[in-house]
Amino acid sequence: MSETATLILDSAERTARQGGFNSFSFRDIAAEIGIKSASVHYHFPTKEALGEALAERYTERFLAALGEPEAQAPQDMLRRYVALYGSALKEDGLMCLCGMFGAEIAHLPDGVARKTRAFFERNMAWLQAVYAADGLAEGAAFQRAAHMIATLEGAMILARSMGEDRLFDTVTYDLV
Amino acid sequence: MSETATLILDSAERTARQGGFNSFSFRDIAAEIGIKSASVHYHFPTKEALGEALAERYTERFLAALGEPEAQAPQDMLRRYVALYGSALKEDGLMCLCGMFGAEIAHLPDGVARKTRAFFERNMAWLQAVYAADGLAEGAAFQRAAHMIATLEGAMILARSMGEDRLFDTVTYDLV
């Protein structure tokens, strides 16, 4: 991937994680990185393609940061999972990209919706593996994984809505 | 409030609860209810005003549906709270309006952001009253209230993203 394509994704991701899929535009991206909007279309022909690339890169980075589900003790892996959401919110000051896309999934182009769903499926699989390693049965692991993702995504929304990032820690304090 | 104003809000709310603040437009609303977009502006001069009215009506209806926090036993009130989110998702097939606005709050007009925050503040107050009636100390009640809201908002996103509404019940099964 070219450096320009990376700059495009960086710009789009930051804006999308504040205002959703309709908040970034080819023009704004182009202006921010000092090229013309037609050149953005050269790298990503349609907005759907750009959105897919965004969700895909985000998912890959997210899972890479998590590592293998059995890398350490289950409790440590869960703490790492919570911390990854927390750093996204507190260090970057941004929502989870796929949480944002997930909220508006009914209005997204098909390809973007698919990639968004894939993020959650892969996160579910990762968490279920951790809970399974902790000795939980399949059904219980599934339930706990869904609860974990839901609580973290919701905690980001609540913290941002109330303008108080510490709320994220309040919600997640006894989650692991 | 006139009948037309109500129809405008109905149309805008349904669309906003699928795709967020940028997903509804004066033109689309007008076309849907059979008037011209200029007439929509007569009732709601700006999109900010329309967004504020949306969030305000949604909040009032939501709290009215909840009733007084001490109306019944705390466990019953909590079950009612969870059920209210569940019916919004499963019967209407829609996200929580203020959950949607909350996700994109950094890109919303000031007035809409304020009304969105007010929704969460009033929900927090209602839940804290329920938990206080259940004998919890102030800090614990605050923590449990924040956790409840976060989990429910996140459960809606997760269920919609994975295209499986039953996921909402999976997440909230042992929440009360």
Next chain:
DNA sequence: ATTTCCCTATCTACTGATAGGTAGATTTAT
């Protein structure tokens, strides 16, 4: 060596559609 050719990446200039918003005339209801 030079020329020809293609590829990458960008540009200018444009399209049709849509966004939110406004002025002023007209209709409708009291």
Next chain:
DNA sequence: ATAAATCTACCTATCAGTAGATAGGGAAAT
């Protein structure tokens, strides 16, 4: 007659997307 509500007709700005030109860098052919 008045006031509320809607209309026609328009504005400016922005949207995603396209066509065609251009510059520079190799690779291949002569």
